[in-house]
Amino acid sequence: MAASPAHSFASYPSLQDASVIVTGGASGIGAAVTAALEARGAEVLIGDREERAHIRVDLSRPGAAARMVAEAVERLGRLDVLVNNAGGYDEPTYPANDDWRASLELNLGAVMEATRAARPFLAERGGCVVNVASTAGLGTDRYDGVEYAVAKAGVIRLTTALAEIDGVRVNCVCPHTVATAGVLRELETRTIAEIAPPPATILPVTEVVGAVLRLIEDDGLAGRVLVLVGGEPQRFL
Numbered sequence: 001m002a003a004s005p006a007h008s009f010a011s012y013p014s015l016q017d018a019s020v021i022v023t024g025g026a027s028g029i030g031a032a033v034t035a036a037l038e039a040r041g042a043e044v045l046i047g048d049r050e051e052r053a054h055i056r057v058d059l060s061r062p063g064a065a066a067r068m069v070a071e072a073v074e075r076l077g078r079l080d081v082l083v084n085n086a087g088g089y090d091e092p093t094y095p096a097n098d099d100w101r102a103s104l105e106l107n108l109g110a111v112m113e114a115t116r117a118a119r120p121f122l123a124e125r126g127g128c129v130v131n132v133a134s135t136a137g138l139g140t141d142r143y144d145g146v147e148y149a150v151a152k153a154g155v156i157r158l159t160t161a162l163a164e165i166d167g168v169r170v171n172c173v174c175p176h177t178v179a180t181a182g183v184l185r186e187l188e189t190r191t192i193a194e195i196a197p198p199p200a201t202i203l204p205v206t207e208v209v210g211a212v213l214r215l216i217e218d219d220g221l222a223g224r225v226l227v228l229v230g231g232e233p234q235r236f237l
Helices: 028-039 064-076 100-125 146-162 181-186 205-217
Strands: 019-023 043-048 081-084 128-132 168-175 225-228
Touching: 019 028, 019 064, 019 100, 028 043, 028 081, 028 205, 043 064, 064 100, 081 100, 100 128, 100 146, 100 168, 128 146, 128 205, 146 168, 146 225, 168 205, 205 225
Parallel strands: 019 043, 019 081, 081 128, 128 168, 168 225
Antiparallel strands: none
């Protein structure tokens, strides 16, 4: 499927009244995914550290993801979709830092914990999980954010290993550098080649959102990893 510069969310079937959790939904890709889901009629709860989140949670702490899911289901009454989007890392990175386990927890452990906690509720509704990984988890090139790359590789394999469980589909979108507000701020003083691994391309946020919606809506997809790189056709691993 060829990548397009933008997607019309209206082209996707209605998500009217679907109940959704989006982690890391207060900004960046997560905020754009939340807005698109709400525009389709879904009721979305954001799990994030930011004050504007519906459920304030630090997903770098073991146990936090399960508590987030429990609170969300109590408030929503059901659960149709879980979008595991929260992630990132701070410098210095492994092995120079002492808290490298926190990044592993945020980027992989919380994904596994949230998925495990959400599974019985999603199974009741024939729901699905969409994980947001990164091309940092692919390939064999050197990468500065070591624990981030390791965790995202784990998310990719988690997706393919689970595929579908108790009728719950698990899929993954795997974007390269995305034009979030943070990346665009960095580009005011630096080049894309300076802030991102090759290829030196940038991906519209709307394309990532469109891919997430596709993985939610297409009942024929399970255990699939959709790779997105700016200027290139979308491809499944």
